[in-house]
Amino acid sequence: MREVRGALAEVRGAWETAGAQFVKWRREPVVVQSVRSAAAATIAYVVAVRLSPEPAPLTAPLTALLVVQVTLYATLTTGIRRVNSVLAGVIIAIGFSVLVGLTWWSLALLILASLAVGHLVRVSEFVPEVAISAMLVLGVTRVGDTAWARVLETLIGAVVGLGCNLLFAPPVWVGAAGESIEDLARRVRQLLLRMGEEAAGRTPVAHATARLHEARRLDHDIVEVDAALKQAEDSLRLNPRVREGLLHRVVLRTGLDTLEICTVVLRVLARSLTDLAKAREPEPLFEAQTGAAVEQLLSEVADAVVSFAVLVTTDVSVSAESAESRLAAELTTAAATRDKLAGLLLEEVQRDARQWQLHGAVLTEVNRILDELDTEHRSRRLLEELDRCTREQRESWPRITRLRRRLHVPRQLRRKRNRRPAS
Structure with missing residues (x-):
């Protein structure tokens, strides 16, 4: 049995x-x-x-x-x-x-x-x-x-x-594009975690160089995600099953742009850590307390990157609000750790100022990633992109724009508008 x-x-x-x-x-x-x-x-x-x-x-x-x-x-x-x-x-x-x-x-x-x-x-x-x-x-x-x-x-x-x-209506490829964006964010997270673990101890130059090559390979991942996003944007156009297709396209596109900027900054960060490993070999990159702060900061930034990707690819308003709250909390925690790391780096530079440029570069590059992930910065970026796309549509199709305005404006409101110039 x-x-x-x-x-x-x-x-x-x-x-x-x-x-x-x-x-x-x-x-x-x-x-x-x-x-x-x-x-x-x-x-x-x-x-x-x-x-x-x-x-x-x-x-x-x-x-x-x-x-x-x-x-x-x-x-x-x-x-x-x-x-x-x-x-x-x-x-x-x-x-x-x-x-x-x-x-x-x-x-x-x-x-x-x-x-x-x-x-x-x-x-x-x-x-x-x-x-x-x-x-x-x-x-x-x-x-x-x-x-x-x-x-x-x-x-x-x-x-x-x-x-x-x-x-046979073709599928909307927003889900596939969202999965590609989240996969890219997870790869960025894994790289940040490895860089943080190595920065906390004695990092051989070969390991730091390997992390630099991984950061450079992220460019190929960006190309693949961009292709998936273009397919999703085409599936939203002229699709009767989709409402607010422009908003979906802008949200995904601006989210990918932000992740692309983060990968560029991450590549620069990996180069700074590689140069620091060459300059301080065989010594550790940072002192014990400073290295632990660097590891903690990169771990918090890695979590914020994934939360940002989840926020970008979330459609339901309740889930989006929770994702935004989680991202804001993680950014606040990372900002506090960054301030703590800034104080530790200042003390370390005062004791030994040989690599102060590289120490400052590491702090600056992490700060740039946090600025790109900031929710207020993203809101401004979304509004600017929506205004630009709407303006381009009005300029490309002026007759359709005038027809939409007439169809969307109620009759009573149109009558009031027509009476005002006469009065």
């Missing part, structure tokens, strides 16, 4: 593991993109077989494959550019077929003209598609029929690709 129960428990655990893995795969951008693209391409081919005069209308699935993206915003923009590129190539091919036909020199002129027109119509990455469409249409005998068939297949692929994203 026990063996049966054990076997059932193992099976249940295997099913739970498989279910968790399946949920993880569903959230993977590569899996979502592959399934969505394959389905859209297949549907586009089935529709094109019935509507297109061509025996093998492969342009439709090719267009759907290129149009369908992970986010709705990318799908819309890609579909428009794709259709424009094909139409431009078809028009150029029709003109060349009427005037000169297909020869080696007309093919060269056709390619040059297509690439030039592609840049003029601003189809971005689909500039080669203009030349490809023109060559395929010019190389057949019945130019007119093939040209319109290619246009029809392109429209079918674009419509099917757009319909797939409208019917």
Whole structure:
């Protein structure tokens, strides 16, 4: 009986593991993109077989494959550019077929003209598609029929690709971007803890140099988080399921900017500790009491970095308030430890002033990280970024801005505004 129960428990655990893995795969951008693209391409081919005069209308699935993206915003923009590129190539091919036909020199002129027109119509990455469409249409005998068939297949692929994203709404990738930001904060925390432990004792130059290399590798992590954040920003645009998409984008973007500044300062801090290790070898970096204060301060700063990341990626207002309170308390504690460390460093410099520049640099760099994490500084940064984004939207779309104002302002209030100038 026990063996049966054990076997059932193992099976249940295997099913739970498989279910968790399946949920993880569903959230993977590569899996979502592959399934969505394959389905859209297949549907586009089935529709094109019935509507297109061509025996093998492969342009439709090719267009759907290129149009369908992970986010709705990318799908819309890609579909428009794709259709424009094909139409431009078809028009150029029709003109060349009427005037000169297909020869080696007309093919060269056709390619040059297509690439030039592609840049003029601003189809971005689909500039080669203009030349490809023109060559395929010019190389057949019945130019007119093939040209319109290619246009029809392109429209079918674009419509099917757009319909797939409208019917099966793409996910909002804010959660994935938030996880990337929190992972980056945890890596920063681990590095700060290791630096603090080594600063409290006798640190070999090789260890300090290794910490410097780790701080430099954080730049690659910033690039990966930035890519995830760009995908999240695209998923928030033109998404009917999202309210206050601009606010979400600004909160995440400013949070990543702050962490990026902290990583830069952390790299400078690691360089200062490395120079201090070279200058004081084989002695400890600091005296015993001062080293303990440095370790405590870096530990408190590490906790504040993680709390800041949690605050940035938290949506619920209650959780955000608790995260902000925790961050404020940790920053207050770290500021007190910083003041204590400043006094200890002053006493140490008065006794031995050989490395006073490096001691002052360590204190200054930690202070910069605390200033970047400060809640008031973040509030000002958010307001400035929101004002800038709102101003750019008003300048880019003045008519839409005026329409929104009219729709959001109540009728009675509009009547009062209209009466005031008359009075």
